[in-house]
Amino acid sequence: MQIYNKLCYLTICSLIFIFAPLTQANKKTDSTTLEPISVQLRYLHQFQFAGFYAAIDQGYYKEAGLDVTLIEAKLGKQTVDEVLSGNAQYGQTQTDLLYARLQGKPVVALAPIFQHSLTALMVRADSDIFSPHDLIGKRVMLQKGDNAINTLAMLHNEGVELSDIEVVKQSYVIDELVDETVDAMGVYIINRPFLLNKAGIDYRILNPINYGIDFYGDTLFTTEDEIKNNPQRVERFLQATLRGWQYAMDHSSEIINLISTQYNTKESPEHLAFEAQTIKELMLPSLVEIGHMNPGRWRRMAEVFVNQRKIPANYSLDGFIYTPDKPWYKQLWSRYFAIAIILLLVVTVLFLYYWQLSKRLKGVIFQRNVAEKDSLRLGHVLEQSSNEIYIFDVKTLRFLQVNKGGRDNLGFSMEELYELTPLDIKPEYTLQTFSEFICPLQQGEIQQLLFETLHRRKNGSCYPVEVRLQMYAAAERPIFYAIINDITDRKRIDKELLEKNAELEQFIYMISHDLKSPLVTVKTFLSYLTQDIEKSDSTRIAEDIGFMGTATDKMSRLLDDLLEFSRVGRQAKNIIPISFKQLTSDALQLTAGSISEKKINVKVNVINLTLLGDYSELIQIWQNLIENSIKYMGTQLNPTIEIGVHDSIGKPIFYVRDNGIGIDSQFYEKIFEIFEQLNPGVEGSGLGLALIKRIVELYHGKIYVESKGPGKGACFLFTLPETLISNPQENDDGR
């Protein structure tokens, strides 16, 4: 838009620049004080000077700010000299003007009034002279040298030299031709032929034009000084004069009348009419612009002077031909040019304006398209988001929109949701409690509500959610919008973390207790020992030492187990495929000593199964379970341990069964807690089963125990899902 504004400004500036001087120039002509100037005529008042009369009479000079005086020619005074001497500023004369210039006189041709010379040779019609050549040996009356130059040039061109003819001095009357004392007469063709006609004699004209010599006729002129000092006056005078001539040509009878009545002329109106007619033919006003000047013709005329040996060949016409010092804007071509430029500018400005407009429109449309695309995309993203997004009415609380994430989790279709409100899916809220809860949001007191609650699915199940509720009141229909996060995972992790924390607390608590207990024993019996040694009570000494030994053994075992326990799950794992068969046989190898000592039968029900896991972790499960069974075998007559796997639909359940002392169902869970020991009499730190449970859980498995009661044996069952993930057999089952 800025470019457009600048261009407008530029255009207006250029218009002012182009037209301002014109209006200024026009103003000047309105001036009331007229400049007096004089015009030297070459002859007496006659139609030859019609343009001046017309210009005066029509007020053209007045408009140009000029008060023009016309001076008639006086005998013996040359027109050119009169103007050069300053008696007049302007003049109208013939070829002598060019000759004067070629002689170095500072005259300047303003405009040729007649396009062709009025000077020619006239002969009687009844003579035998038909061409210049016929003049040889004849008496010829010529004008003064410089004005007859075209005639001389014609003769020369036709091979007639001055020596071939008898030159007679000019008398300016036709009498000699009438009485045939001369054969030919140089005349001014606008008036002499008329006079001859009047005398009843027919004539013939030998015109130089017909012989290739075409001179300008009467020419308006001034001096170099005038042009230099009053260039504007020159121009104004010239234009007004040419206007006058145009008027005179168009209204010749009016001007004839004017000359007859206003100017002291000897010529009759018929004579004047003859002049007018001849002049019109010479001026060709309808074909050639009045005053049109061609420098080439002046040069050709000058060449004639050179050929006549009147002047040297190295002449110069510089400064002779008037070139108006017109401001460029006044010249016709430049006006057209200016108009063209203005038009071009206007068109350019309009083009730019519409271009800018269309560009801006395109921009607006493009931006709108982009905005629409953006909001459409946002809409798609929100619809597809796994975050649940609910929009519901502020008044009715009815759902207006629920995105895919919300519909999928809730299990409701949009059609079903249109009939529901958030209360239908929020079991923890009633209409009253919910209304109270969202009141501050509705009142604008707060920007959003962030809270946790439960959402109930269509199938009745509930899931914990975090809700970010906001109100959008700017819409024509105020809405609530809620972004819902299903925080089931977060809650589960929180719970796990709490459990881990509790476990850790328990762990530290147990350690502090169980480590302190043997320490109390050692320290106390150390004191007893000191006393008993003093008393030399050998029985008591042995007892003291025995207790201390037991306590330190217990401590040592506890520390070993603790170390083992803490390692589980923290060591870098080396996951490898291990066959179930390998694991059981290795575990039995490790416990072989106790098994043979207690004469225990071992049954292994092996199936072809490969587990993927850390060997040192997995082997501990079976090793510890076998050790546990051996430990709690009791006084069984036929002690048996059975190891195997129930493979039910691709989810193998491993088991280690014994027929030992068994376990009361109330302790099923307690036995897996750390530092729990059911039987104080049995060796162990209470970490064995806790360790197994921990390993099983590392593989996302579960462990539990079954027993038909005390004395009826126990069976430990566990799963290890994580070890089966890469088992091709399992994958085929589509887990």
Added chain:
Amino acid sequence: MEGNPITILLVEDEDAHAVIVKRNLKDFKLANTIIHVKDGQAALDYLYRRDAYSDPFSSPRPELILLDLRLPKVDGLEVLKTIKTDPELVRIPVVIMTTSSAEKDVTQAYDNYANSYLVKPLDLQQFMPMLESIGFYWLIWNQSPNIV
């Protein structure tokens, strides 16, 4: 009460600790009978005269129970709760004697109406006077209600 045989029920999984208690109380000649059980289950069996403890003459009601908290099978706290919620057993003074000085244990014990809470000292020079005090306090000075 004079001349009546006095019975103390000692619930202690650590043999060594039981020996310490027995030695001291015997040294002070404060109790006629110290019955030692090693886990919570056995303690309750004794109090309810179940199985091996069904004879009231060989298993008399104790005048004092010394109860450890960390016990196999049934936890000391559970034993305490059972005693203090049973109208027949509630009057028997229960002194918690354990290695734990954890705030949680102390609080839970008193919340369940333990009569006293003692932490086993590491040093016999402190253990002995403590046990002596317990005996004198609970068996001599303390006026106990008539326990049926």
